[in-house]
Amino acid sequence: IWVKLLPLLKFVLTNATVIENLVAVAKDAALQHGVLMRIQEAPNSSEVRSNNTFTNNFFPLYVSSLYNQALSLQKHFNTLVDRISQDSEFLKEALARYTIEVDDFTSRLFKIHQQVLEEGRSSSITMGLNRSDYMMDQRDDGPVLKQIEINTIAASFGGLSTHTPEVHRKTLHLVGRFKESQRILDNNVAAGLAGGLAKAWELYGSEKAVVMFLVEDKQRNIFDQRCVEYELWKRNVPTTRKRFDVVYKTGSLDQDKKLFVDGLEVAVVYFRNGYMPDQYVSEQSWETRLMMERSKAVKCPDISTHLTGTKKVQQVLAKPGVVERFFPEQPEVAQQIRATFAGLYTLDQGPEGDKAEAMALAEPERFVLKPQREGGGGNNIYGKDIVEVLQGLKGSTGRMAYILMDKIQPVPSKNYLLRRDNPVKMSNCLSELGVYGAYVRHGKDMVMNQCVGHLLRTKSNEDTDGGVAAGVAVLDNPVLF
Numbered sequence: 001i002w003v004k005l006l007p008l009l010k011f012v013l014t015n016a017t018v019i020e021n022l023v024a025v026a027k028d029a030a031l032q033h034g035v036l037m038r039i040q041e042a043p044n045s046s047e048v049r050s051n052n053t054f055t056n057n058f059f060p061l062y063v064s065s066l067y068n069q070a071l072s073l074q075k076h077f078n079t080l081v082d083r084i085s086q087d088s089e090f091l092k093e094a095l096a097r098y099t100i101e102v103d104d105f106t107s108r109l110f111k112i113h114q115q116v117l118e119e120g121r122s123s124s125i126t127m128g129l130n131r132s133d134y135m136m137d138q139r140d141d142g143p144v145l146k147q148i149e150i151n152t153i154a155a156s157f158g159g160l161s162t163h164t165p166e167v168h169r170k171t172l173h174l175v176g177r178f179k180e181s182q183r184i185l186d187n188n189v190a191a192g193l194a195g196g197l198a199k200a201w202e203l204y205g206s207e208k209a210v211v212m213f214l215v216e217d218k219q220r221n222i223f224d225q226r227c228v229e230y231e232l233w234k235r236n237v238p239t240t241r242k243r244f245d246v247v248y249k250t251g252s253l254d255q256d257k258k259l260f261v262d263g264l265e266v267a268v269v270y271f272r273n274g275y276m277p278d279q280y281v282s283e284q285s286w287e288t289r290l291m292m293e294r295s296k297a298v299k300c301p302d303i304s305t306h307l308t309g310t311k312k313v314q315q316v317l318a319k320p321g322v323v324e325r326f327f328p329e330q331p332e333v334a335q336q337i338r339a340t341f342a343g344l345y346t347l348d349q350g351p352e353g354d355k356a357e358a359m360a361l362a363e364p365e366r367f368v369l370k371p372q373r374e375g376g377g378g379n380n381i382y383g384k385d386i387v388e389v390l391q392g393l394k395g396s397t398g399r400m401a402y403i404l405m406d407k408i409q410p411v412p413s414k415n416y417l418l419r420r421d422n423p424v425k426m427s428n429c430l431s432e433l434g435v436y437g438a439y440v441r442h443g444k445d446m447v448m449n450q451c452v453g454h455l456l457r458t459k460s461n462e463d464t465d466g467g468v469a470a471g472v473a474v475l476d477n478p479v480l481f
């Protein structure tokens with residue numbers, strides 16, 4: 001008995017010390033490498049108080065080679081997004097009758113889209129910086145890669161993900177896991193995203209024109225954006241950061257529809273704002289969005305590409321034959337894309353919607369009910385709440401504002417999450433892999449189509465929803481095996 005107890009006791013003590021050391025190193029490394037967010041209480045200040053706002057994780061999770069599958073698919077997802085965005089009939093069919101009737105926000109975006117189409121697109125340069133998110137769904141014969149969603153506007157954390165490898169290499173080193181430490185991949189997303197913006201800027205063809213970051217009023221995630229900005233500076237691409245209200249007050253189009261803001265000609269508008277209803281604080285914000293969309297500036301993304309990222313489009317794509325339609329010459333590509341789709345069901349009025357509703361009411365634990373919203377801010381509905389919401393909407397058109405999705409069930413893994421104002425404890429964690437894509441099209445020519453890196457976010461399985469900005473998930477790194 002004594003022989004057994006002593007090592008155990010020693011282990012427990014050492015472990016506590018190890019954790020304390022890990023916390024210290026993780027914090028210092030995150031600060032030193034700039035894996036930071038500003039705090040809620042001071043979202044527009046980079047003063048020292050921001051130093052305890054980083055989130056990260058000690059032991060990187062082990063992700064299998066499904067990682068390679070996700071990366072190799074990204075170019076095809078870029079192509080898919082681009083092709084859908086050009087297919088106004090498809091977008092209209094997918095969005096006009098349903099989401100638009102019941103969703104004021106999407107409806108307003110769609111109106112801008114229609115207006116721009118009627119007037120004719122004023123730029124021949126189209127680009128996208130998107131992020132396709134996945135979870136590994138557990139099946140009897142092992143995990144499979146299933147897509148959660150694709151983000152076509154303001155896909156964030158590429159900048160910070162560029163620096164998380166340096167943090168996790170250090171924490172792994174501290175606990176003597178040198179081999180794993182060396183296996184954390186480099187991940188230069190910031191350079192890849194900037195490469196797309198720089199290419200569009202170059203094609204626009206005016207040295208003095210700038211890449212304008214359209215930023216939020218509260219800029220908590222500025223460090224993430226700065227990483228991309230600095231990469232643009234390295235390429236001698238001038239940048240500026242502007243809020244909606246500033247663009248409204250100081251922006252205009254000249255007779256050639258060139259966009260000028262605060263005296264600067266804008267070559268590219270990079271939207272890091274404008275994806276949530278409450279970001280349009282007044283009619284002026286909507287007027288500003290319209291002005292930018294009508295302009296000759298390259299939009300990252302343009303309004304059609306923004307709409308392509310809606311959950312309704314995702315659901316329509318999953319219907320038989322739809323994604324296939326976008327790859328008439330490459331059925332195998334359509335098949336690879338489709339393989340990542342989870343079950344997605346319409347809740348439109350009619351027999352199909354009724355069937356999906358009945359399914360959800362019978363086994364709510366198997367599904368996620370999703371409204372047409374973005375931003376990882378707890379919009380999704382789970383479990384018992386699904387029943388409540390669907391019953392509340394019975395007989396009304398309100399049901400159409402949602403789609404139903406199979407709930408993906410990844411295997412939890414034990415890990416420590418380091419979150420601001422939270423005690424460090426062992427949690428059962430779930431991870432979501434994001435893959436970044438960058439593409440630029442000039443007229444009919446795709447002049448760039450790349451996968452530019454990844455993001456791993458991990459959260460406790462006690463939290464159903466909520467991202468890194470909400471303080472729920474933390475930034476992580478995959479270690480491949």
Ligand code: ADP
Nearest residue numbers: 148149368373374375376377405406407408465
């Ligand atoms: P958003 O655009 O707000 O980020 P998501 O579709 O990514 O919306 O949903 C937010 C979060 O909810 C995801 O990051 C994931 O953790 C969880 N989630 C969404 N869909 C599913 C699903 N089908 N199965 C399991 N979890 C999901």
Ligand code: MG
Nearest residue numbers: 149151374375
């Ligand atoms: Mg999203």
Ligand code: MG
Nearest residue numbers: 133148149376
């Ligand atoms: Mg998401």
